[in-house]
Amino acid sequence: MSILVLGGAGYIGSHAVDQLINKGYTVAVIDNLQTGHKQAIHDKAIFYEGDIRDKMFMQEVFTKESVEGVIHFAASSLVGESVEKPLLYFNNNVYGTQIVLEVMEEFGVKNIVFSSTAATYGEPKEMPIVETMATHPENPYGESKLMMERMMKWCDKAYGIRYVALRYFNVAGAKSDASIGEDHVPETHLIPIILQTALGQREYLGIYGDDYDTPDGTCIRDYVYIEDLIAAHIAALDYLQKGNKSNIFNLGSNNGYSVKEMLEAAREVTGKEIPAKVLPRRSGDPSKLVASSEKAKMTLAWEPQITDIKQIIKTAWDWHISHPKGYE
Numbered sequence: 001m002s003i004l005v006l007g008g009a010g011y012i013g014s015h016a017v018d019q020l021i022n023k024g025y026t027v028a029v030i031d032n033l034q035t036g037h038k039q040a041i042h043d044k045a046i047f048y049e050g051d052i053r054d055k056m057f058m059q060e061v062f063t064k065e066s067v068e069g070v071i072h073f074a075a076s077s078l079v080g081e082s083v084e085k086p087l088l089y090f091n092n093n094v095y096g097t098q099i100v101l102e103v104m105e106e107f108g109v110k111n112i113v114f115s116s117t118a119a120t121y122g123e124p125k126e127m128p129i130v131e132t133m134a135t136h137p138e139n140p141y142g143e144s145k146l147m148m149e150r151m152m153k154w155c156d157k158a159y160g161i162r163y164v165a166l167r168y169f170n171v172a173g174a175k176s177d178a179s180i181g182e183d184h185v186p187e188t189h190l191i192p193i194i195l196q197t198a199l200g201q202r203e204y205l206g207i208y209g210d211d212y213d214t215p216d217g218t219c220i221r222d223y224v225y226i227e228d229l230i231a232a233h234i235a236a237l238d239y240l241q242k243g244n245k246s247n248i249f250n251l252g253s254n255n256g257y258s259v260k261e262m263l264e265a266a267r268e269v270t271g272k273e274i275p276a277k278v279l280p281r282r283s284g285d286p287s288k289l290v291a292s293s294e295k296a297k298m299t300l301a302w303e304p305q306i307t308d309i310k311q312i313i314k315t316a317w318d319w320h321i322s323h324p325k326g327y328e
């Protein structure tokens, strides 16, 4: 029996495959390599190159593999791009998930754990964010993830396919031995951009706005360490395999750091000056997003192990200095 990881060549998916294999699971990976990297896939995983929207391809994989559970990371995930190209997001994320569920139903696979996002909430008025708060996504990316959650809810009722939706806050860092890490092209995320600046690959960090309603005027986010985030997926899979009901959990570290605090922490970790310049706000950025992960703690017995932001940045720095050109 194998765990099928969709999007297992991406930043988060590759860390999941690695951790599953190290825990003794048999793992099969599907990835279309559009944003993922073949080199990131653990060599003990069976790799099928293809697209989750290709139903015949998916049926072939489910015929070859005896799938006991699915972990689904295969989605487009850039907020800005989703505003420009909403149909791409509904096609890849929503339609792609529909095909996944159709094939799961056909082959009688009953468990799925998947990446959702804090972007489903929009800009909540209260912090920290709990799962019972209203969802008002403010961009097509967040909307597409909410649609995925809702599709799963109805498939549970109709076919008994149970799901766990994990609403991520800001995923950060790399495996501690720096063998896998974060490599996006183009890169839009704060930590890799700061570290590329530290390496001299960028002239400066552009800080998107310092006039937000926060103590130093820059946006506050909740950074969760990648290996901790993956541990929650394995706990969620176990939760479903024990017969528990479908559920939704936030995954964060309960701590908020501003862009300026992140920059200062990275300066300390790297010992580099890291030039920065304040730029206008980036559209669609909420001022503050901090999770309550109490529910995941109570129900999944999940607790992030590494919450010190410098320690998290250090793992990303080790990856960046050992892979200055990413996986290339």
Ligand code: UFG
Binding pocket: 077, 078, 079, 117, 118, 119, 141, 168, 169, 170, 188, 189, 190, 191, 193, 205, 206, 207, 208, 209, 219, 220, 221, 259, 282, 285, 289
């Ligand atoms: N930022 C900068 N300069 C940069 C890059 C980012 O100032 O060059 C700022 C952003 O404005 C934001 C913060 O750093 O305030 C973090 O930005 P990221 O792009 O790293 O992450 P986001 O918070 O925008 O997005 C992340 C995930 C999304 C998810 C969202 C949900 O990448 O997929 O969290 O909260 F939808």
